[in-house]
Amino acid sequence: MKLQPRLSPVMDRFIAGQFFGPFMVCLAAFTAAYLLGDMFDRFDDLIRYGGLGLLGLEYFALKLPLIVSQVLPVASLAGVLLGFALLNRSGEVLACQQLGISRLEMAAPVLIVAVLISGFDFFISETVVPAATRQAKYIYSVELKKHQLKAVFANRRIWVRVRDGFISVDSYDKETAQLDGITHYQLDDAFGLKDLEHAARAKWNGHEWVESGLNSFQIAEGGTVTKTDATRLELGLTPADFGLLRFDPEEFSLWELDRYIADLRSKGLDPGGYVVDRDLKYAMPLACLIMAALGMALSLDPLPRNLSLGRSFGLAIVIGFAYWTSLGITSALGRSGLLPAVIAAWIPNFMFAMIAVSIFLFGEER
Structure with missing residues (x-):
């Protein structure tokens, strides 16, 4: 053999x-x-x-x-x-x-x-x-280019501190420069909520945000809510500010990415x-x-x-x-x-x- x-x-x-x-x-x-x-x-x-x-x-x-x-x-x-x-x-x-x-x-x-x-x-x-x-x-972005980091993530929702209060955003698409689910909380001098503006989405046209589905409300001292007729959503932010906040895929581990996708879907958003x-x-x-x-x-x-x-x-x-x-x-x-x-x-x-x-x-x- x-x-x-x-x-x-x-x-x-x-x-x-x-x-x-x-x-x-x-x-x-x-x-x-x-x-x-x-x-x-x-x-x-x-x-x-x-x-x-x-x-x-x-x-x-x-x-x-x-x-x-x-x-x-x-x-x-x-x-x-x-x-x-x-x-x-x-x-x-x-x-x-x-x-x-x-x-x-x-x-x-x-x-x-x-x-x-x-x-x-x-x-x-x-x-x-x-x-x-x-x-x-x-x-x-922050230490070298001196951009101010204005926001934190809470349950994968974007919260941005601005001069007159806070802005929350459901998601930001870097490729199309579009925000979804924007809410602007305006505070008074005693840090109480005085005005609230919400838009379904806003898209950057190169100079300003163009919003759609805008609703605005005024909150009185007694808690009375009155609908107002605001025509513009003034954010005071640019896409560069949100670029600091959006995680790229390589910044996620696999389980973090799974959780992020599940969170977007739970809010009715497309994970894309x-x-x-x-x-x-x-x-x-x-x-x-x-x-x-x-x-x-x-x-x-x-x-x-x-x-x-x-x-x-x-x-x-x-x-x-x-x-x-x-x-x-x-x-x-x-x-x-x-x-x-x-x-x-x-x-x-x-x-x-x-x-x-x-x-x-x-x-x-x-």
Whole structure:
């Protein structure tokens, strides 16, 4: 009976190391490039507000967890392609295949490491990233640009302190600059409620808020309520003020995002793109494993096996760009309601997983 050759534990560790080393180099390179691009994008503000000192360093340091979580999938792909380009150049992959060692056995150590990377991505996205991103946003908007933080969240409703009282808002859509469920509480000198104005919604036209469904009331000292005929809702705020208050998806952990979506729905409000963002929190970490599998399929396939280091790195950039482009398109379609949230979040992963499986099966037949 002839025994099937297999990789030894030492060889397993060697192959995993051949992937992990280039992966760490690519992760550092992509993170540095992303950070440098972000720095140039904000360079005017950094110069204007004096953000090139310790405050600027603290801001970019707090952005690192988010950047790392976003570049991990592409770094996984590039690490596999570069690591196996080195092995292919020395003929070690071909030698293993000539000994009868299957490509699946060679892929297993890399895929195990990729599973650990996916788990790490999910972990930091749920723990470190939300807190660090919120603090980075606070430093940039409040401490650096000197915007006044006027509001707090109470049960996910926005409360804003203004000169003559308080304003509450059910929700704020940053993309359309629209407020829903606005109530203006005007206080007298003794901090008693004297006037109340409520509008169903208000939209910023570039200069002022244009409200609809406005009702106004006057409250006398004895508690008597009289309806008045106010025609304008004077907020004294701009979209920039509300921009400090609205959490972006990366500022939520998964359970916080679930609670926020449930709270919006309980108030009869449409959670919109937040449902897509919730599904992306599951899909994005898994992309690390899918990208590593695609890199293995390409590296072990007879056709692209002779790629040089430069071509392997370039191929990783092209595939990574294609993945992010497809993810951006499907996410936009999901947020606009043209695709169900689950499909919008998962279809890029499904497409690239199918490409990896197809290449792997095709190469096995040759």
